[in-house]
Amino acid sequence: MSGRRLLAFFRRVTQEIRRDHRSVALLLVVPIVMTGLIAFIVREGDSPAVDALIVNDAGVPGVAVAGALDQELAESGGSATIVADEAAARTAIEDGSATIAIFLPAGLGTGQQVTVTVLTNGLDPFAEASQAAAVQRAMISAVEGALGISLPTVEHTTLYGVPSDDPLAPFAPAALAFLAYFFVYILTGISFLRERTGGTLERLMATPITRGEVVLGYTLGFGFFATIQVGLLLLWSLGSVEVPALGPLPSFSVGLGIPIAGNALLAYLVVVLAALGAVSLGIFLSTFARTELQVIQFIPIVIVPQFLLCGVLFPVSSLPEILQPFVWIMPLTYAVDGLRQVLVAGADLATWAIQRDLLVLTGVALFFALIAATTIRREVV
Amino acid sequence: MTVHAPVEDPTATGGAPAIRAEGLVKTFGPIRAVDGVSFDLAPGRIYGLLGPNGSGKTTLIRLLTGMARPTAGHAEVLETRMPSREVLARIGYMTQAGGIYPTLTVGENARFFAAAYGVRGNEGVDDALRLVDLADRTDTIAGTLSGGQLRRLSLACALVHQPPVIFLDEPTVGIDPLLRAEFWSHFRDLAGSGATIIVSSHVMDEADRCDELLFIRTGKVIARGSGAEVRAQAGTGNLEEAFLRLGADVEATR
Numbered sequence: 001m002s003g004r005r006l007l008a009f010f011r012r013v014t015q016e017i018r019r020d021h022r023s024v025a026l027l028l029v030v031p032i033v034m035t036g037l038i039a040f041i042v043r044e045g046d047s048p049a050v051d052a053l054i055v056n057d058a059g060v061p062g063v064a065v066a067g068a069l070d071q072e073l074a075e076s077g078g079s080a081t082i083v084a085d086e087a088a089a090r091t092a093i094e095d096g097s098a099t100i101a102i103f104l105p106a107g108l109g110t111g112q113q114v115t116v117t118v119l120t121n122g123l124d125p126f127a128e129a130s131q132a133a134a135v136q137r138a139m140i141s142a143v144e145g146a147l148g149i150s151l152p153t154v155e156h157t158t159l160y161g162v163p164s165d166d167p168l169a170p171f172a173p174a175a176l177a178f179l180a181y182f183f184v185y186i187l188t189g190i191s192f193l194r195e196r197t198g199g200t201l202e203r204l205m206a207t208p209i210t211r212g213e214v215v216l217g218y219t220l221g222f223g224f225f226a227t228i229q230v231g232l233l234l235l236w237s238l239g240s241v242e243v244p245a246l247g248p249l250p251s252f253s254v255g256l257g258i259p260i261a262g263n264a265l266l267a268y269l270v271v272v273l274a275a276l277g278a279v280s281l282g283i284f285l286s287t288f289a290r291t292e293l294q295v296i297q298f299i300p301i302v303i304v305p306q307f308l309l310c311g312v313l314f315p316v317s318s319l320p321e322i323l324q325p326f327v328w329i330m331p332l333t334y335a336v337d338g339l340r341q342v343l344v345a346g347a348d349l350a351t352w353a354i355q356r357d358l359l360v361l362t363g364v365a366l367f368f369a370l371i372a373a374t375t376i377r378r379e380v381v
Numbered sequence: 382m383t384v385h386a387p388v389e390d391p392t393a394t395g396g397a398p399a400i401r402a403e404g405l406v407k408t409f410g411p412i413r414a415v416d417g418v419s420f421d422l423a424p425g426r427i428y429g430l431l432g433p434n435g436s437g438k439t440t441l442i443r444l445l446t447g448m449a450r451p452t453a454g455h456a457e458v459l460e461t462r463m464p465s466r467e468v469l470a471r472i473g474y475m476t477q478a479g480g481i482y483p484t485l486t487v488g489e490n491a492r493f494f495a496a497a498y499g500v501r502g503n504e505g506v507d508d509a510l511r512l513v514d515l516a517d518r519t520d521t522i523a524g525t526l527s528g529g530q531l532r533r534l535s536l537a538c539a540l541v542h543q544p545p546v547i548f549l550d551e552p553t554v555g556i557d558p559l560l561r562a563e564f565w566s567h568f569r570d571l572a573g574s575g576a577t578i579i580v581s582s583h584v585m586d587e588a589d590r591c592d593e594l595l596f597i598r599t600g601k602v603i604a605r606g607s608g609a610e611v612r613a614q615a616g617t618g619n620l621e622e623a624f625l626r627l628g629a630d631v632e633a634t635r
Contacts, residue, residue, distance in 0.1 A: 008496030012485065019484040019522075199478025203538070206446055206474035207497040208466045 005213055006220065013221025016191070023187055027229045031179040032236050038175055039256045042168050049077035050131050050138075053089045053101040056082050061109025061147060068142035069102070069135075076134070093121050100131050102139075109147045159345075172237060172258045173339030174312035176267075177274055180230050181332055182303055184275045188222050188282030189295040196286065201376070211373040219279050219369060226275035234268055238343075261346030266354065267339055273361035274335035280368035287375040306332035331364040397460055399424040399546055399577035404454030405444050407437075407600075414440040416600035417454070422579070424545070427572045429588050430581040431624065432597030438581040439477060441597065442548050445579070446474055458546055470499055473544035477551050479535050483524030487515055487534055490523055491541055498542035509537040512567055529560045536564070540571075547571060549580045553587060565590045585621045598628045 017023050050073050056062035063082070070080040080102070083089050089101035103117040118135055120128040140151055195201045204214065240257025260267070282295075285302065289295045308314070309323060310332040319327060327333050338357030341347035347354045398421035407415040414437045422428055430438050443449040445456045447464025456463045459471060481490055491506045500506075510516045513533035518526070523534060536552060549568070553561045565587070568578055572592075580591065588594050589608045596604040596611065604611050604627050608620060615623035 002499065004501075005496055005499065008493055012482065012489070012493045015489060016482060016484050198482075199476050199480035200482060202448070202478070203474065203476050203480035203494070204497060205448055206469060206472065206476070207494065208470045208499055209497045210466075 001210070001213060001216075005209055006217055009209075009213065009217025010220040010224070013191075013218060014224055017187070017221070017225055023191075026183055027187065027225050028232060031183060031229065031233050034179060035172075035175055035233065035237055035256065038171060039168050042171060043166075049073075049079075050100060050134050051078050051098060052080045052135060053092055053098045054080050054082045055086050055089050055101060055103045057106045058104040058108035058114075059106070062104040064146040065104060065108065065139075065142050068146040069138055071145075072138035072141050073134075078134075089119065093119060100128070100135065102135060109143075166259055168256065168258055169344065171312075172256075173343055174310065174336050176230075176233055176237060177271055177332060177335035177339050178307060178310075178312065180226065180233065180271050180275045181278045181306075181335065183229070184222060184226050184278040185282045185303065186295070186299075188218065188279045189286045189289070189298070190282075190292050191222075192218065192283045192286040193289055193292060193295055197290070205376075211376045214376060215280065215283060215369050215373045218283055219276060219365075222279045222282075223272070223276050226279070227272050230268055230271040230275060234264060234271070238264055238267075258343070260343050262342035263348060266348065267342040270335060270338035270342065270354075270357060270361065273358060273365060274331060277331050277361060277365040277368060280365055280372050283372040284368050284375060287372075306330045309333065310336045312336060331361060334360045334364075396423065398422055398457075399459060400445060400579070401457040402441075402445065402454070403457070405441070405451050405456060406453040407440050407444055407449060408452045413600050415444060415451075418600070418602055419454070420595065420602060420605070422577060424577045425572055425575050426592040427568055427578045427580060427590070429591030429594045430579055430597060431583065431585065431588055431594055432581075433583055436597045437600040438583075438597055439550055440600075442474075442550055442579065442581060446472055446548060470542065471544050471546060473539035473542070473547040475536055475539040475547075475549045475552050477554070479531055481523050481531060481535055481538065483522070485523055486519060487521050487523055487526070488519030490534060491519075491537055494538040495541040500542045505541045505543050508543070509540040512540065512570075513537045514563075529556055532556055533560070536567070545576055547576055547578045549578065551581055551583070553582065553584065561587070585624060588620050596624055596627055603627050603630075 017027070052069070052073060054062075054066045054069070056066060058065070066080055066082050073080050083092065083101075086103065089098070089103075092098040093101055099120060101119040103119070105114045105116065107114045108116070116139065118132050120131065122128065140153075144150055195204075201214075235255070237256045237258050238260050240253050240255040242253050243251060245251040281302070285298050286295060289298065305326070309316075309319065309327045309330055311327075316324075316327055316333070334357040338354060338361070341351060341353050341357070345351075349355070400420075400422040402418050402420050405415050405418045406413065416437070418441060430441065432438050440449060444451050445458065445463065447456065447458075447469065450464075458465075458468050461468045482493070485493065487510065488506070491510055492503065495503075495506050507516065510519065513536050515530065515533055515537060518530070523531065526534065532552065532555070536549070539547065539549070553564055556564065568580065568590075572578055580587070582588070591608070593607055594605065594611055595602050604614060604623075606614065611627075612618055612620060612623050615626045617623050617626060
């Protein structure tokens with residue numbers, strides 16, 4: 001291992017990235033724009049107004065409930081309108097003039113146990129589920145108000161404070177880990193592929209440089225940009241700077257200001273380790289690619305499953321038994337878990353979960369670096 | 382017609398050869414890319430490795446530089462058995478594919494390869510760039526160079542460490558006659574200063590510029606000697622014709 005050669009390699013890789021403005025943008029600008037976009041959607045997104053049709057088979061109490069529902073829904077810009085019968089409601093939903101119908105059954109308000117049915121067209125499950133939930137919430141208030149029955153309400157608090165005031169907080173660990181991992185993988189994979197196809201790797205192998213120096217040089221070069229990227233991303237996500245009003249410009253804040261319970265440096269360490277793992281993964285997988293398109297084709301194989309299973313979209317505990325072993329062999333799972341521990345639970349280095357996550361991420365990075373080094377040899381000999 | 386035995390090295394003076402191949406064989410599955418090649422190459426001479434595309438020239442060079450592992454036999458460079466990292470620092474290798482980083486400048490490319498070879502200081506880099514007439518273009522981004530300039534840079538990157546043994550894999554492909562003549566005068570200068578040069582080519586009109594030719598066909602050395610000797614051996618005044626005849630002989634005896 002020669003320090004001078006490593007330094008030359010590091011300098012070369014960083015020069016290459018710096019000269020390629022698109023790569024710089026992909027590494028440094030895109031993650032910030034994307035987290036900004038996610039933040040905007042999650043924080044500013046409105047629950048859509050629910051315009052419900054009501055089919056009333058419950059007589060007078062039904063009319064009272066419908067009136068109360070209309071008031072409740074009107075608070076978020078919606079309404080509840082009574083229609084003649086079920087057929088009219090179905091026709092309206094079918095032709096798109098209404099999205100949801102509520103059937104109030106006979107016996108409502110008489111003390112009997114009744115079931116209120118809600119009908120939607122079923123084309124957009126997520127949106128309709130949120131509408132149904134809105135109807136349910138409105139229904140509780142409406143029944144309370146109209147019929148004078150008081151129902152208990154459920155309030156959820158968490159062990160680690162209530163950071164959920166910010167709807168972005170649960171998404172942040174996943175978004176940060178994923179963006180860092182994904183972009184570093186693409187850039188390293190393609191960059192190393194160019195090294196192979198451009199004939200420079202062949203040429204390098206004709207010098208006294210060792211395979212270990214090549215992999216380490218790449219890891220240093222891309223790792224350098226990854227640390228800048230992760231640093232910027234964390235500053236942007238966790239920090240918030242108030243810019244005072246200036247002349248005609250109103251005051252505004254820069255940064256997402258996601259609340260953080262733990263140490264930002266520890267969060268930084270978690271993401272950087274994940275990104276270094278992406279560097280060696282990119283080098284390793286580029287062995288099996290002949291063109292840049294093929295590096296992209298690996299994304300559905302190696303990136304998407306990690307995205308699906310790392311606990312971002314579906315809680316890990318809710319995944320089927322058979323998928324559990326796969327969940328726990330994927331580095332992104334540990335990155336997301338580690339970030340969650342730090343950002344939400346305020347875990348520090350003394351926490352076993354953090355120790356485990358850091359160990360696994362380091363191990364994965366080293367493992368792929370080692371096999372990447374062996375594949376370089378196979379390619380050249 | 383009879384098969385001509387390869388001509389013995391006329392320059393063998395008992396001194397140590399710069400390069401030695403000893404029964405080199407390289408197979409890729411059923412294909413014998415290099416099929417039992419043995420020779421000694423004396424220092425300070427230019428050797429032409431001539432043969433059609435796919436005859437095994439590049440594989441032979443990769444075996445000699447230790448970049449490919451032989452199926453049988455072995456290669457020695459500067460009296461050291463390959464592969465050897467120490468000797469790699471004394472070999473210049475200009476690959477067929479450019480092997481240049483397009484986003485780096487001319488100077489950055491040359492300095493990077495110099496560092497990879499373990500060279501200290503910029504003397505070798507400056508000399509190499511001056512040799513290929515790119516000394517005034519050090520700050521030009523390599524990707525913006527013309528095809529000929531790129532080949533020149535590629536040559537310079539193989540020379541930054543002033544190697545005593547130089548392999549040039551089809552260095553003049555796609556180069557105009559003027560630049561080709563320039564290249565050959567560089568090669569001659571390098572050989573004059575004691576370097577051993579192996580140039581592979583499938584262009585026969587370059588052959589006469591070499592001190593000695595090795596004709597390669599289907600992984601075998603089918604003839605060796607100076608241009609005149611090979612012509613005489615094949616009984617023709619034309620090298621191209623000589624190559625075809627010698628090749629046909631090999632085919633006939635298979």
